Amino acid sequence: MELGGILVVYVLIFLLTLLTYVFSRRDKREPLKSAKLPPGSMGWPYIGETLQLFSQDPSVFFATKQKKYGEIFKTHILGCPCAMLASPEAARFVLVTQAHLFKPTYPKSKERLIGPSALFFHQGDYHMRLRKLVQGSLSLDAIRNLVADIEAITATALDTWAGGRVINTFHEMKKISFEVGILSIFGHLEARYTDELKKNYSILDKGYNSFPTNIPGTAYKKALLARKRLSTILGAIICERKEKRLLQKDLLGSLLNSKDEKGEILTDEQIADNIIGVLFAAQDTTASVMTWILKYIHDDPKLLEAVKAEQNAIRESNDGGSQPLTWNQTRNMPITCKVVLESLRMASIISFTYREAVADVEYKGYLIPKGWKVLPLFRNIHHSPEFFVDPQKFDPTRYEVAPKPYTLMPFGSGVHACPGNELAKLEMLIMTHHLVTKFRWEVVGSQSGIQYGPFPVPVNGLPARFWIESSS
DSSP states (O other): OOHHHHHHHHHHHHHHHHHHHHHHHHHTOOSSTTOBOOSBOOOBTTTBTHHHHHTSOHHHHHHHHHHHHOSEEEEEETTEEEEEEOSHHHHHIIIIITGGGEEEOOOHHHHHHHOTTSGGGOOHHHHHHHHHHHHHHTSHHHHGGGHHHHHHHHHHHHHTTBSSOEEEHHHHHHHHHHHHHHHHHHSSOOHHHHHHHHHHHHHHHHHHTSOOOOOTTSHHHHHHHHHHHHHHHHHHHHHHHHHHTOOOOSHHHHHHTOBOTTOOBOOHHHHHHHHHHHHHHHHHHHHHHHHHHHHHHHSOHHHHHHHHHHHHHHHHHTTTTTSOOOHHHHTOOHHHHHHHHHHHHHHOSSOOOOEEESSOEEETTEEEOTTOEEEEOHHHHHTOTTTSSSTTSOOGGGGGSOOOTTSOOTTOOGGGSOTTHHHHHHHHHHHHHHHHHHEEEEEOSOOOOEEESSSEEEGGGOEEEEEEOOOO
């Protein structure tokens, strides 16, 4: 080996040794004398165990760690030391009882795309104010008036699937959830605005999980430019709504009419950030679950027949489908509701959530240092045999008995739980009703496997063919 090559090797060894020393010293802090760091491995300097996590199914990575170290363990991913929590008690501790000690945390690159004023980037008074507004516009009383419109959106979309051509089920479900998101935010929005929002949001969505670089032509740079255009479009919609002085009760109306205790209104930028945030939260997650519902009932013919029988009875009571679904009917779908719950558990679209310790915290004798990321592992809890018998089996009958508290958290928990959970479930029920009463379908290609992008969906978005069910 030449001298230059030898020097390079020694420099790399020195840097690696230095990094190892820095990270090991950081882990040896003991500000709470009685507490120790959780067990676990921190992996390589800086990169930690990121490669191990993303080179396999994340569920396998976390489950292996939990089996080895227990319900709380440490690791180091994406440049951050992390404490992983895999029990209902720990999730409740972080998300509910001691939520003030753990703030939501997101990469700045993602904040730029959604908008820094979106409610899920905040804590305190601003967060509570925005959460009340969003929750109010998505409450049961508010969404009961959306049943007919959601049904129309769903029926129109599903009708385009018929004919036996292969479609990407997940991508088609995303179109439905986007339209429902627009409906819940704006009510009936002009097509020209909807089309522009859809086009630019699609670009933003593609760049959201890409490498954050400002180099022209990259997915992230394109997403940043689309975000600017979205601000312009939303600004025009907000201006038009203000000029007409409409008092609509949709989300935009709630945001426009809100005043704090000092009488101050939200800025147009704050409103735009929160609209983008709601669209982001509503689309991929709901579409993922609806795709899984379709797959789960497809894979179990007896269950499919039971769901069909329940939904066909409702259809017949509506003059063979000539009358629209009612709110009360969506509240009386016991078999289908259990299918939705089990799909939420099995799929666990939100596998975990990120928090950051704002102070040194002690939990069950372990130290979680200030600045560490803290991840309650929902999927581990949802798939634990301690809480769900035979957890890898899709079994809606398990909900004939309510699950124990904090063992089923598909929408999170605490002050940052998803405020649109009832809208999402309503959308799933309406979609299932129209799917099983009007169509038959077959999955094309591989019928097993999961891909993460970042939410878990069936491989290749579940390609499938659909046909109108014969009435004879």
